[in-house]
Amino acid sequence: MARSINIPGLLRLVIVRSAAEAAEVDEAAGVDRPLSGRGRLINRLIAAKLAPFTTPDGQPWPAFAARLDALRAERQSGLEEALSRSANLLQRLEPEISDLAAFVCDRLPGASVGVIVQQAIGRLFFPDYRATDDSYAAAVTLSTWLSAGPIKSLLLKRSGRFQAALDLVTQDARGNASCAHAIGIALHGIIESVILMQQLASGSDQLHHLSPEEAVAQTLRAPARIIREARDRVQGRHLQLQSRSLILIPVESLRQQSADRGAAFAAGRWNQCPAHAFVPSFLAQVWRVARDSQ
Amino acid sequence: MPAREKDFEFRRSFFQRMMGGIYYLINLIVPWHRLPTLIGGYNLEAFRERLREQNLHHTGYGPSEAPSWRAGNERWRSADGSYNSLVHPRMGMAGVRFGRNVPLAEATPDSQAELLDPSPRVISNEILRRDKFKPATTLNLLAAAWIQFETHDWLFHGKPATAENAFEIPLSPNDDWPDAHDGVMRIRRTPPDTSPREPWLGATPTFRNHQSHWWDGAQIYGSDQKIQNQLRSRDDGRLNLGPDGLLPDDPAAPGHDLTGFNDNWWIGLSLLHNLFSREHNAICAALKEHYPAWNDEELFQHARLVNAALMAKIHTVEWTPGVLAHPTLEFAMNANWRGISSRVLRAVLGEDNETVHGIPGSATAYHSSPYAMTEEFVSVYRLHPLIPDELVVRSLKPDVSEETYDFIKVQGPSTRDVMLKHGFADLLYSFGTANPGAITVGNYPDFLRSLQKVGEPLMDMAAIDIMRDRERGVPRYNRFRELVGKPRVKNFEEVTSIPGMAAKLRDIYQNVDRIDLLVGLLSEDLPQGFGFSDTAFRIFILMASRRLNADRFYTVDYRPEIYTQLGMDWINNNTMKSVLLRHVPELAQALDSIPNPFGPWNKL
Numbered sequence: 084m085a086r087s088i089n090i091p092g093l094l095r096l097v098i099v100r101s102a103a104e105a106a107e108v109d110e111a112a113g114v115d116r117p118l119s120g121r122g123r124l125i126n127r128l129i130a131a132k133l134a135p136f137t138t139p140d141g142q143p144w145p146a147f148a149a150r151l152d153a154l155r156a157e158r159q160s161g162l163e164e165a166l167s168r169s170a171n172l173l174q175r176l177e178p179e180i181s182d183l184a185a186f187v188c189d190r191l192p193g194a195s196v197g198v199i200v201q202q203a204i205g206r207l208f209f210p211d212y213r214a215t216d217d218s219y220a221a222a223v224t225l226s227t228w229l230s231a232g233p234i235k236s237l238l239l240k241r242s243g244r245f246q247a248a249l250d251l252v253t254q255d256a257r258g259n260a261s262c263a264h265a266i267g268i269a270l271h272g273i274i275e276s277v278i279l280m281q282q283l284a285s286g287s288d289q290l291h292h293l294s295p296e297e298a299v300a301q302t303l304r305a306p307a308r309i310i311r312e313a314r315d316r317v318q319g320r321h322l323q324l325q326s327r328s329l330i331l332i333p334v335e336s337l338r339q340q341s342a343d344r345g346a347a348f349a350a351g352r353w354n355q356c357p358a359h360a361f362v363p364s365f366l367a368q369v370w371r372v373a374r375d376s377q
Numbered sequence: 378m379p380a381r382e383k384d385f386e387f388r389r390s391f392f393q394r395m396m397g398g399i400y401y402l403i404n405l406i407v408p409w410h411r412l413p414t415l416i417g418g419y420n421l422e423a424f425r426e427r428l429r430e431q432n433l434h435h436t437g438y439g440p441s442e443a444p445s446w447r448a449g450n451e452r453w454r455s456a457d458g459s460y461n462s463l464v465h466p467r468m469g470m471a472g473v474r475f476g477r478n479v480p481l482a483e484a485t486p487d488s489q490a491e492l493l494d495p496s497p498r499v500i501s502n503e504i505l506r507r508d509k510f511k512p513a514t515t516l517n518l519l520a521a522a523w524i525q526f527e528t529h530d531w532l533f534h535g536k537p538a539t540a541e542n543a544f545e546i547p548l549s550p551n552d553d554w555p556d557a558h559d560g561v562m563r564i565r566r567t568p569p570d571t572s573p574r575e576p577w578l579g580a581t582p583t584f585r586n587h588q589s590h591w592w593d594g595a596q597i598y599g600s601d602q603k604i605q606n607q608l609r610s611r612d613d614g615r616l617n618l619g620p621d622g623l624l625p626d627d628p629a630a631p632g633h634d635l636t637g638f639n640d641n642w643w644i645g646l647s648l649l650h651n652l653f654s655r656e657h658n659a660i661c662a663a664l665k666e667h668y669p670a671w672n673d674e675e676l677f678q679h680a681r682l683v684n685a686a687l688m689a690k691i692h693t694v695e696w697t698p699g700v701l702a703h704p705t706l707e708f709a710m711n712a713n714w715r716g717i718s719s720r721v722l723r724a725v726l727g728e729d730n731e732t733v734h735g736i737p738g739s740a741t742a743y744h745s746s747p748y749a750m751t752e753e754f755v756s757v758y759r760l761h762p763l764i765p766d767e768l769v770v771r772s773l774k775p776d777v778s779e780e781t782y783d784f785i786k787v788q789g790p791s792t793r794d795v796m797l798k799h800g801f802a803d804l805l806y807s808f809g810t811a812n813p814g815a816i817t818v819g820n821y822p823d824f825l826r827s828l829q830k831v832g833e834p835l836m837d838m839a840a841i842d843i844m845r846d847r848e849r850g851v852p853r854y855n856r857f858r859e860l861v862g863k864p865r866v867k868n869f870e871e872v873t874s875i876p877g878m879a880a881k882l883r884d885i886y887q888n889v890d891r892i893d894l895l896v897g898l899l900s901e902d903l904p905q906g907f908g909f910s911d912t913a914f915r916i917f918i919l920m921a922s923r924r925l926n927a928d929r930f931y932t933v934d935y936r937p938e939i940y941t942q943l944g945m946d947w948i949n950n951n952t953m954k955s956v957l958l959r960h961v962p963e964l965a966q967a968l969d970s971i972p973n974p975f976g977p978w979n980k981l
Contacts, residue, residue: 112491113890117482117579121859141577151485151580260576314483315856315890326856326865326890 085322094125097313097324099332102341104321108330109352111322113315115149116354122312122327129310129329132228132236135249137260144264146309150353162261163357165207169364172207176365179203184372187280188290195219200274201266203365205255208262218255218266224248225267230307261357269306269358272347276302276366280373290374295367303363305334305347384464385435387744393426400424410703410904410911415722417705418712421918422732427862428919433746434477434484436583438467439572452939453678454685454930456602458589461929468747469590469927471600474570474583475532476749478916479852479860484752485580486850495885497847498546498554498562501839503885504878504896505821510765512812513908515702519805520975521763521813522645523696527688528758529596529638529646531924532750533587536640537565540834544844555827556835563834564844582850588638590750592924592931594685597653599637608637614661614676616654623796624651632790643788644768644795648805651796655960657684660947667943682930683944686737689925690714691953697921699975701914702906713922736925741932748927754920756851757913759842759895762820763813770799770807773963773981785824789831802963809967809978816909818878818899846894854897854912855890861915865890873900 086098099105108114118130136144148155166172173180182199185191197219205212228236228245239245249267256263279302284290293301309332313324324330338346345351348359356362389397400423403412409420443459443466450460459470467473477484486492513520545561548554554562570583589600597616599605610617617635619625624634624647633639636650660680664671671679693714698707716735717723723733731739768787770780780799787795796804814820825838851857854872855865866872869879869889878900886892892900901910925931930939937945953974957964967978 112487115482115485119480119483137577140575143577143579149482149485149580151488153580154574154576155579315853316888318888326859 089325090123093123095123095325095328096126097322097328097330099322099330099337101321102337102346105332105334105337106352107319107321108311108332109349109354111313111317111319111324113317113326114311114313114324114330116147116311117143117149118147118310118312118329119314119327122329126312126327126329128233130312133310135246136264138253138258138263142260144260144268146264146268156353158261159355159357163355163359166358166361169361172361173364173368175210176203176206179206180365180368180372183277183369184376186277187284187369187373188376189281189285190376196277197223197270197274200277201270204265204270204273205262207361208259208265209257212255212266214266218251221248221251222267222270225252226271229268265358269356272304272306273362273366275304276362277369279304280366280370284373290370290377293370295370295374296363298370299363299366302366303347305338307335308333385743385746387430387433389426389430393423397423397427408904408911410705410907412705414704414708418708421705421709424862424915425918425922428478428915429744429923431745432478432861432916432919433744433923434479434481435746435749436474436476436481436578436581437572437575438747439474439570439583439585440467440470440472441572443467443470449674449678452934454591454593454681456598456605457600458591458593458595461591461593462741462743462748462927463929465747468743469749471587471589471595472585473590473749474572474585475534475755476746476751477581478751478753478919479857481577481579481581483852483856483860484582484850486582486847492847493544493546494891496546496549497564497840497843498548498552498837499885500843500893500896501821501826501837502552504818504881505839505899506819506826507762507766507814507821507823508819511815511817511820512765513763513815514812514977515906516699516813516908516975517977518645518765518768518808518811518813519648520696520699521760522643522649522808523692523975524700524758524760524763525641526596526646526649527692527696529588529640530592530594530688531588531590532755533638533640534584534755535568535587536833538568540565542566544848546840546844554837562837562840564841565834567845567848580850582848584752584849586750590748591928592685592689593928594637594653594681594688596638597636597650597657597684598681604637608635609673609677611673613665614671614673614678614680615658618654618658621797622651622655623801624654626793630790632793634793641788642792643784644792644804645808647792647796648801648808651801652805652956652960653684653688656687656956657681659959660684660944663943663947664941667941679941679944682940683947686931686935686940686944686948687951687956689931690948691956693921693925695953695973696975699973700908702908703904710921713925731926736922737931737935739926739932741929742926744923744926748923751916751920752849752851753857753916756846756849756894757898757909757916759846760816760909761822761825761838761842762816762899764822764825765811765814766822766824768807769811770795770803771810771980772799772803773806773967775981783824784822785828802961805957805961806964806967806978806981809964809974810980812977816899818873818875818896820899842895843893851894853890854892854894857894857897858912861912863912863915872897874902875900 085104088096120127120130136147179199186196198214201219202214225248252263252267311330313328315326317324348356350359400420409417457471460466462468543563543565547561567584570585589595608616627633627635633642634647657680660683661676664676693710697710712732714735716733766784768782821839828836859865869883898910898913904911
């Protein structure tokens with residue numbers, strides 16, 4: 084059963100604890116992804132934190148776009164379609180896959196796996212995309228911003244580091260909000276998976292014993308958490324939500340409870356990750372190349 | 378254009394924020410309408426500044442460019458409203474999108490499954506349907522006609538052209554709706570906006586206003602050059618009137634007057650269109666006398682400026698305090714137009730303050746968004762309960778007996794016959810001595826719940842009103858309250874004290890957050906003297922000023938060099954009463970000692 088934290092004037096938060104509750108949140112009419120910046124103090128602070136994730140013309144990044152936004156849906160399915168041609172894409176990404184495989188085999192000492200993953204993801208959108216230490220540092224700053232507490236957030240904001248990081252990612256994404264999301268936020272889950280692959284491969288004979296699919300199943304990671312807002316009171320089968328509640332969905336924790344690999348990507352729902360098929364293929368290919376290179 | 382642009386940034390000053398905070402605390406204990414007049418007036422000012430900062434949202438223009446420049450655009454109103462802003466010529470012109478009074482992310486329709494819940498037809502039958510006529514005893518029927526006359530100046534979504542993709546409202550087995558199709562009632566959709574959408578609009582639907590958004594008398598002059606040309610006599614600036622002094626019949630819509638906008642036509646509109654067309658011609662005659670060398674174009678355009686401003690003034694200082702009869706509001710509306718005379722307040726507020734001088738003649742201000750009428754404004758002006766089901770026609774002559782008409786017989790193609798039979802003076806007198814309906818639940822006119830217009834399907838306007846708000850993504854009542862700065866209600870009893878209504882609302886809606894905006898506005902308990910809800914009034918506070926603030930011809934160009942001194946004097950010296958008496962002097966006795974011509978007149 085969901086946990087509700089209700090501190091008058093300060094916070095109204097519901098933490099989802101089961102896949103059924105998460106599914107209900109996804110389908111509830113009064114719940115959406117854009118945060119209004121209304122309600123209690125911490126609710127407003129969190130909304131303010133997510134508000135800058137827009138393109139220069141005000142278009143929200145896809146992870147913050149509304150369910151009924153037709154353009155979001157169109158772009159989501161367009162990107163999904165593009166990423167479904169995984170054979171071609173994996174061919175395009177051979178250099179990066181090869182580097183990541185070397186990293187998994189521990190044959191690439193000192194390499195920044197983050198830069199390589201960012202470049203691989205960026206090249207899905209623009210074949211000539213080049214990631215750098217600076218661009219990856221920008222993505223790390225964005226990730227830090229999302230998970231930081233109030234003091235760290237304030238420091239990031241006042242120092243200008245957050246805005247500089249956001250500007251750099253936006254510029255590298257060439258105005259493409261999906262690309263910005265991918266090279267700024269979504270890459271961190273893939274990086275984590277690759278690092279887990281390296282740990283899995285080192286110190287034992289797992290690299291030869293595990294098939295690529297088994298390796299992916301063991302290393303795939305979902306975003307730690309995502310946030311929604313109930314605009315109005317929602318009376319569902321599993322959940323009772325007050326208006327202007329923030330809803331925290333611990334996606335990774337729910338994924339671990341579920342046997343379904345698609346749970347990491349909300350597969351089959353309106354908000355499914357367009358890369359839900361591509362990312363497992365990509366990781367499997369990294370494992371395969373690493374194994375074959377031994 | 379991006380979602381935010383430099384020309385349209387507005388932030389309250391520190392002092393305004395502080396006052397907003399102080400009034401927030403005061404209002405936790407005492408609502409604005411129970412405060413002393415001056416303190417209450419400043420409370421409204423604090424609301425307005427906050428609304429200007431938070432409740433104006435641009436949805437893009439729609440059309441990619443303005444029409445070509447025409448000579449005179451710099452000093453006259455163009456037919457379609459373009460070039461009112463010389464920097465942003467598309468702003469407010471006919472065909473441009475409606476804006477929003479709530480953030481775009483909040484202005485999204487429910488998903489298809491939720492959109493019809495609860496059934497608009499059930500709401501029409503159970504909540505809105507008139508059980509017995511409840512009159513608004515402080516108003517006359519002219520006040521009801523006036524607001525429709527004005528909204529026809531400001532907004533028109535266009536006629537639904539096709540039944541394709543209509544909403545299908547399931548009917549309950551005991552519903553006797555005569556135009557059922559396989560157990561459903563069909564409601565056609567608002568004509569879609571087919572212009573390219575900006576990516577930042579998200580899930581917010583957009584619709585285009587076919588009228589010019591400005592307060593420019595477009596209901597009389599049209600929002601299109603071709604229509605305007607049809608209306609003009611080309612003789613000393615005058616509008617076409619027949620030998621009987623009435624507007625000519627519209628050959629395309631028999632029974633309707635040929636005027637700027639004649640949709641939803643009925644006798645009340647005909648009276649006001651005729652009255653202010655006559656006023657236009659009277660202004661032309663006065664201008665001609667002062668400026669004998671002026672040609673037809675100069676006379677027409679100047680008269681239009683003056684006539685539109687006079688209608689705006691009447692609406693601001695006569696109609697509004699009539700409908701919202703509260704001393705604070707009367708003070709505020711007069712301050713909006715004329716400014717304030719108190720030397721102390723002038724010293725406190727500063728000479729540049731718009732409250733000191735009134736908005737006319739002040740600097741043009743768009744605040745946080747390009748000027749446009751808004752969907753939420755349209756929603757709060759759904760005032761159909763004002764219309765009675767019957768019209769009693771009285772004569773100024775004592776020996777003529779009354780005649781009662783079903784309302785359906787004084788609208789559409791029948792309108793002109795009624796006008797010709799009873800005449801302008803007697804009909805005005807009849808309107809002045811009849812009450813409109815009170816704006817409340819259980820008072821929606823029956824004939825509008827089963828309205829048959831020529832060439833259109835049978836319509837339940839009450840169900841359509843509900844469906845329009847949902848279709849256009851206007852937030853439901855409780856969230857709407859929150860978004861305009863009022864606390865949400867926690868239960869049905871907090872919405873209304875009308876006996877039995879809370880239980881009825883609970884039965885139909887179950888969840889208080891699902892109450893439709895219109896139902897909430899009509900159910901709400903009203904401040905003393907108010908004719909409509911305090912929640913709707915928040916939009917009103919914002920938009921009533923904005924119609925003036927944003928319009929060049931009411932701000933920087935509200936001056937004798939543009940209007941002429943005669944024009945300025947005409948606006949200053951005239952009222953609804955003087956206009957009525959100029960054109961219908963027989964009404965003198967009926968209007969004698971009447972403080973507000975939108976209140977009940979003397980019965981002779």
